[in-house]
Amino acid sequence: MTDHRWTPSEYDLTEALRAHYAAPSxxxxxxALEARILAHVARGAHVEGWWSALAEMARPALAAxxxxxxxAGAAVVHTRxxxxxxxxxxxxxxxxxxxETAARTSSxxxxxxxIDYMLSH
Amino acid sequence: MPAxxxxxxxxxxxxxxxxxxxxxxFSALVRLHQRRAYSVVRAIVLSHEDAEDAVQEGFLHxxxxxxxxxxxxxxxxxxxxxxANAALDLVRxxxxxxxxxxxxxxxxxFRDPAESGELRERLKEALxxxxxRQRAVIVLHDVEGFTHGEIGRTLGIPEGTARSDLHxxxxxxxxxxxxxxxxx
Numbered sequence: 001m002t003d004h005r006w007t008p009s010e011y012d013l014t015e016a017l018r019a020h021y022a023a024p025s026x027x028x029x030x031x032a033l034e035a036r037i038l039a040h041v042a043r044g045a046h047v048e049g050w051w052s053a054l055a056e057m058a059r060p061a062l063a064a065x066x067x068x069x070x071x072a073g074a075a076v077v078h079t080r081x082x083x084x085x086x087x088x089x090x091x092x093x094x095x096x097x098x099x100e101t102a103a104r105t106s107s108x109x110x111x112x113x114x115i116d117y118m119l120s121h
Numbered sequence: 122m123p124a125x126x127x128x129x130x131x132x133x134x135x136x137x138x139x140x141x142x143x144x145x146x147f148s149a150l151v152r153l154h155q156r157r158a159y160s161v162v163r164a165i166v167l168s169h170e171d172a173e174d175a176v177q178e179g180f181l182h183x184x185x186x187x188x189x190x191x192x193x194x195x196x197x198x199x200x201x202x203x204x205a206n207a208a209l210d211l212v213r214x215x216x217x218x219x220x221x222x223x224x225x226x227x228x229x230x231f232r233d234p235a236e237s238g239e240l241r242e243r244l245k246e247a248l249x250x251x252x253x254r255q256r257a258v259i260v261l262h263d264v265e266g267f268t269h270g271e272i273g274r275t276l277g278i279p280e281g282t283a284r285s286d287l288h289x290x291x292x293x294x295x296x297x298x299x300x301x302x303x304x305x
Contacts, residue, residue, distance in 0.1 A: 005300045008240055013294060014263045016244045021264045023159050024169075030155060033173065037151050038144075040177040041184045 133192050140187050147187075151180060154197065157265075158204045161275060164260035165208035165253060171215065172208075179207035201275045205257070212253055239301050247297035251290050258283050259290035 008016065024030070132153065138146035155176065162175035183203050190199055248256055257276060261267040262283075267275065272283040 007295075007299045008301065010291075012240065013244075013291075013298065016240050017260060018264050020241065020244060020248075021160075021163055021260050023156060023163065033159075033176070034148070034151050034155060036173070037155065037177050037180045038148055041147070041181050044181040045184065 129195075132196055136187075136190065136192050136196050140190070140192070147184060150196070150200075154200055155180075157197065158200065160265050161201045161204045161261065162208035162211075164265065165205060165257045166212055167215075167249075171211055175208040175211045176204065178211065179204035182207055198271075198274055202277065205275050205277070208257075209253065240298070243298055243301055244294070247294050250297060251293055252286075254278070255286045255290040255293070258286040259294070262287050 132150075135146045135149050135153075139150055158176050158179060159172055162179065163169070163172040166172050166175055179200075183200055186203070190196070251259070254276065258272055261272050261275065262269070269280045269283045269287070272278075273280040276283070278286075
């Protein structure tokens, strides 16, 4: 048994490609495929119809949810503002004596202590 | 070319009727284009079964997008672009699935050496060495007779890229198919 080897020409290659990729030739095949395509499209359209209906129903719910989120957000912002205002108010009402007053008081007190010290010695 | 003009006018009328919701018109479009659509997707996917799935999916996408199609454009080019996208999408999904599911040892399909010529078998294996796009380009060009421009429009690539892919695909196949053992 001899082992012949050869390299296919462009023509051989194209012919082999055509054979490999040949579409079915029976007419019955194409009418069956057409029926399957149309059934698939009908199923897809049916599913799409359901999704559309669900989307229609979901639209008001989404709008309500969006309003709720906005209201909740506004409430949070309002609460934070009140908290901040209260915090400032508490800081202002419990403020220590002014620096000038405190400095003057301490300097007078220091002077008295110095005079007492000098008199006592 | 009066026949071609008549054909285009008829097709446009069918498309417009389908856009208005006529199921019969859409069936007519399927009948007119399913063979070519099959060829386009078959050039991209790896098996006849995948081609059937891609054609069905492609027509479903076309049906959903039909109201966005402008009837003054060639319907075939629009449809085949959708088909190519459906096929490419299926190839991508198959790759993800195969990467998840394939065992380490992949069993080769049964081959009857008496029935299958060596060239056919080697070609099947060699085609797997091409990229998806190169394979699609060489099949659309050499088997289906698409021009480079048509291939570019169908696959959404520049015409020059289609030419380059064709060149590389042929070179790869030639290299892989050298010194084939001939069977009597």
